[in-house]
Amino acid sequence: xxxxxxxxxxxxxxxxxxxxxxxxxxxxTILLLAGLWFGLGEAFSMVAxxxxxxxxxxxxxxxxxxGTIAAIIAGIGLALVLALFVAPVTAAMAGLYLxxxxxxxxxxxxxxxxxxRAMPLGQSIRQSLGFLLVVGLGNLxxxxxxxxxxxxxxxxxxxxxxxxxxxxxEFAAMRFMSPADAKRLRARNSTTIFFxxxxxxxxxSVPLLNLLTPxxxxxxxxxxxxxxxQRAVGGR
Numbered sequence: 001x002x003x004x005x006x007x008x009x010x011x012x013x014x015x016x017x018x019x020x021x022x023x024x025x026x027x028x029t030i031l032l033l034a035g036l037w038f039g040l041g042e043a044f045s046m047v048a049x050x051x052x053x054x055x056x057x058x059x060x061x062x063x064x065x066x067g068t069i070a071a072i073i074a075g076i077g078l079a080l081v082l083a084l085f086v087a088p089v090t091a092a093m094a095g096l097y098l099x100x101x102x103x104x105x106x107x108x109x110x111x112x113x114x115x116x117r118a119m120p121l122g123q124s125i126r127q128s129l130g131f132l133l134v135v136g137l138g139n140l141x142x143x144x145x146x147x148x149x150x151x152x153x154x155x156x157x158x159x160x161x162x163x164x165x166x167x168x169x170e171f172a173a174m175r176f177m178s179p180a181d182a183k184r185l186r187a188r189n190s191t192t193i194f195f196x197x198x199x200x201x202x203x204x205s206v207p208l209l210n211l212l213t214p215x216x217x218x219x220x221x222x223x224x225x226x227x228x229x230q231r232a233v234g235g236r
Contacts, residue, residue, distance in 0.1 A: 165197020
């Protein structure tokens with residue numbers, strides 16, 4: 001079930017019907033990440049560079065080298081911090097485009113079934129902001145755990161596997177039921193959804209490919225929700 005949902009989500013990325021949503025999601029994700037990059041760079045210039053200038057007065061012979069080294073370290077640090085934001089930023093994008101993604105999939109792959117209802121704009125924005133906060137805090141915890149040998153990589157996958165699986169599945173389920181019912185459905189299938197979340201976390205860990213996480217994760221959870229719902233009906 002999980003592998004099939006992932007396969008169908010991967011195929012959906014390249015389908016002609018999904019290209020418009022793909023370009024919008026990808027463009028906005030890149031724009032937000034670029035804004036974060038320049039914002040973090042400006043923050044470093046305003047805070048760290050004056051401190052460096054004050055620390056190295058009267059050392060003109062090697063202050064330039066120190067500045068270069070500091071710039072390199074800062075660039076690495078900014079890249080690491082930006083990597084922390086990839087998960088919450090891509091997660092927030094799901095709240096904006098999940099309904100578009102779901103509509104394409106439901107119309108094409110489940111033509112005989114009643115399509116889901118798009119979330120109201122206000123609810124969609126609240127869900128996106130809440131998702132951004134939850135995944136951001138989770139990844140901050142994972143970043144802190146990077147200093148603990150042996151569990152750093154595991155922390156990334158466990159935190160993101162749980163959070164991304166939970167939030168994306170509930171987004172997909174809420175097209176057909178209330179938020180409370182979506183949470184109960186997710187709780188009853190928590191193991192399946194967690195392992196599906198691990199696949200999303202693996203997708204997220206691949207540079208450049210991770211920019212497509214909103215499309216892949218939303219598509220995967222739309223399919224997984226459909227499969228879980230069909231299994232529940234068949235088991236009655």
